[in-house]
Amino acid sequence: MMAETKRKADLKVIILGDYNVGKTSFICRYIDGTFQTKEPTIGAAFFLKQWGPYNVAVWDTAGDERYTGLSNFYCRNAGAAIxxxxxxxxxxxxxxWARFIPLLDSALENCIKVVVGMKMDLLDNGMSREITVEEATRFSREINSHIDISKLPKDPYFETSSLKGSYVTEVFEYIFNHCLPLTEAQKKQADSTGIVDLSKSPATTKSGKKCC
Known part of the structure; x- marks a missing residue:
């Protein structure tokens, strides 16, 4: 892992949120294509993905308040935040708003912030929704006032289920398409599954951006 982290990625994606909202299961669903329940993250966990010719670093941070200081460190130079x-x-x-948005002061100035509602399957099973689509959408617009949202394909808000795999991949593709645009030929070659071992692959950095 240490050898891999020496490589500069084209994009750093950070995921933030309270303890037990399902952040790690969300990432595992995207990376491995399976639903997994995990022990709470301590500090942060680091994953690597390849999107066409680009290398992407995905950081899963702990939601427990005692790790807030560490999360602030891991947000440094993030180009996208979930x-x-x-x-x-x-x-x-x-x-x-209270705990996690302030941590993104150390992210890149043009960092896109995508709000993601988790556990949609619980709503399907009869549990009550406590946040409306309108509330979450409005919040996603407010925290992205630095971005021309009219140029995005939709508002930066998604509702997902890691258990069922609903709209998990779409969140990452939304981010990657905004931060790391591909040509049509590159889109056909983009790998949407698996972890790339950057320590064994040739250098593929073609973007002038250094996001982490």
């Missing part, structure tokens, strides 16, 4: 909350927990949504 702000995750449990749609059945209003407190997890309120924490995004």
């Amino acid at each position: 702000l995750a909350f449990d749609m059945t927990s209003v407190s997890s949504f309120e924490s995004l």
Whole structure:
């Protein structure tokens, strides 16, 4: 892992949110294509992905308040942030503004912030929604006032289920298409599964951006 982290990635993506909202299961669903329940993240976990010719670093941070200082460190130079909350927990949504948005002061100036409602499957099973689509969408617009949202394909808000795999890949593709645009030929070659071992692959950095 140490050898891999010496490579500069084209994009750094950070995922933030309260303890137990499902951040690690969300990333595992995207990386491995499976649903996994994991022990709480301590500090941060680091994953590598390849998107066409680009290398992407994905950082999963701990949601426990005692690790807030570490999360601030891991946000440094992030080009994109996923702000995750449990749609059945209003407190997890309120924490995004109170605890996690301030951490992104150390991210890149043009960092896109995508708000993601987790555990959509719980709503399908009869649990009550505590945050409306309108509230979450409005919040996603407010925190991206530095970006021309009219140029995005949709508002930076998604509702997902890691258990069922619903709209998980779409979140990452939304981010990558904004931060690392591909030609049509590159899109056909883009790998949407698996982790890339950058320590064994040839240098593929073609972007002038250094996001992490």
